Amino acid sequence: MAFLRFQVSALMPVPPERVYRAWLNSRSHSAMTGGVARVNARVGAPFTAWDGYIRGRTLTLEPNRRIVQAWRTTEFADTEPDSRLEIRFAPHGAGTRVTIRHTHLPPHGMIYRQGWIDAYFTPMQAWFAR
Numbered sequence: 001m002a003f004l005r006f007q008v009s010a011l012m013p014v015p016p017e018r019v020y021r022a023w024l025n026s027r028s029h030s031a032m033t034g035g036v037a038r039v040n041a042r043v044g045a046p047f048t049a050w051d052g053y054i055r056g057r058t059l060t061l062e063p064n065r066r067i068v069q070a071w072r073t074t075e076f077a078d079t080e081p082d083s084r085l086e087i088r089f090a091p092h093g094a095g096t097r098v099t100i101r102h103t104h105l106p107p108h109g110m111i112y113r114q115g116w117i118d119a120y121f122t123p124m125q126a127w128f129a130r
Helices: 016-023 026-033 111-129
Strands: 004-012 046-049 054-062 066-073 083-092 095-105
Touching: 004 111, 016 026, 016 083, 016 095, 016 111, 026 111, 095 111
Parallel strands: none
Antiparallel strands: 004 095, 046 054, 054 066, 066 083, 083 095
16 A cells, blocks of 8 residues: 655744644643644653544654654544654744644545644644734
């Protein structure tokens, strides 16, 4: 099976440590995306986001720089393996460039490219700007 991949990025108007902390905090993650999240800032910990639509576990944490997760949605077939999500946080002026590298996606996986923009980047920019 050939796996799909893509990369998207956006600027956030706050420093990397603030975005990183919010991503790994259930209350902040829920507030910045608009969907309920259960997140734990621990390698090996399971997580859910967007009211249970997304789930997985955290594989790597590099504080304020990088998060790697095994990731899937309710649209994945039971026979499809988890995809791999890498979130990078890089200083950019007074803010942060957040880059999502999503790899090992099944054939329907390109739908998530626009999903990251609409369901994460756009509401995150508004939440951090307030």
